[in-house]
Amino acid sequence: MEDTTGTSAYKEQAAYDAAKGAAMDQPLVIPVVEERLKVEKKVVEAGKVKISKKVKEEEKTVDIPVSQEEVQVERIPVNRFVETAPQIRYEGETMIVPVLREVVVVEKRIELIEEIHITKKIHQTQVSQQVTLRTEEVTVERLPGENNLSVPGS
Numbered sequence: 001m002e003d004t005t006g007t008s009a010y011k012e013q014a015a016y017d018a019a020k021g022a023a024m025d026q027p028l029v030i031p032v033v034e035e036r037l038k039v040e041k042k043v044v045e046a047g048k049v050k051i052s053k054k055v056k057e058e059e060k061t062v063d064i065p066v067s068q069e070e071v072q073v074e075r076i077p078v079n080r081f082v083e084t085a086p087q088i089r090y091e092g093e094t095m096i097v098p099v100l101r102e103v104v105v106v107e108k109r110i111e112l113i114e115e116i117h118i119t120k121k122i123h124q125t126q127v128s129q130q131v132t133l134r135t136e137e138v139t140v141e142r143l144p145g146e147n148n149l150s151v152p153g154s
């Protein structure tokens with residue numbers, strides 16, 4: 001295995017210097033060596049995920065309430081004279097509209113000829129209609145990455 005830090009050559013030089021110093025009666029110097037570690041990390045693709053979505057359509061029949069108004073008109077003869085013209089009035093759900101005419105007499109008076117009674121009725125029926133409802137389904141498929149590494153917990 002190749003030593004990329006250069007520590008082997010450094011150790012040999014230190015041993016040589018120590019032997020030389022001992023021969024010259026100089027104090028022996030022993031170098032202290034420290035190795036250092038450099039750690040790097042690299043992002044690697046471990047896998048892929050393919051997600052697809054499918055829309056389902058389903059026809060449903062729904063009942064919808066539909067309202068319809070019907071008006072019933074009834075003419076009721078009254079044939080009497082009144083002092084002033086009556087106003088439109090209501091009796092329950094019936095609207096009463098007075099119909100007037102002027103009659104020439106020695107003096108002029110108002111005669112109530114008839115009343116029109118209008119009654120409103122509401123009929124409800126059920127109508128069927130086609131309605132489209134959509135539902136989505138999602139599928140997730142894991143695919144291996146370029147380096148085929150397994151990721152814990154996947």
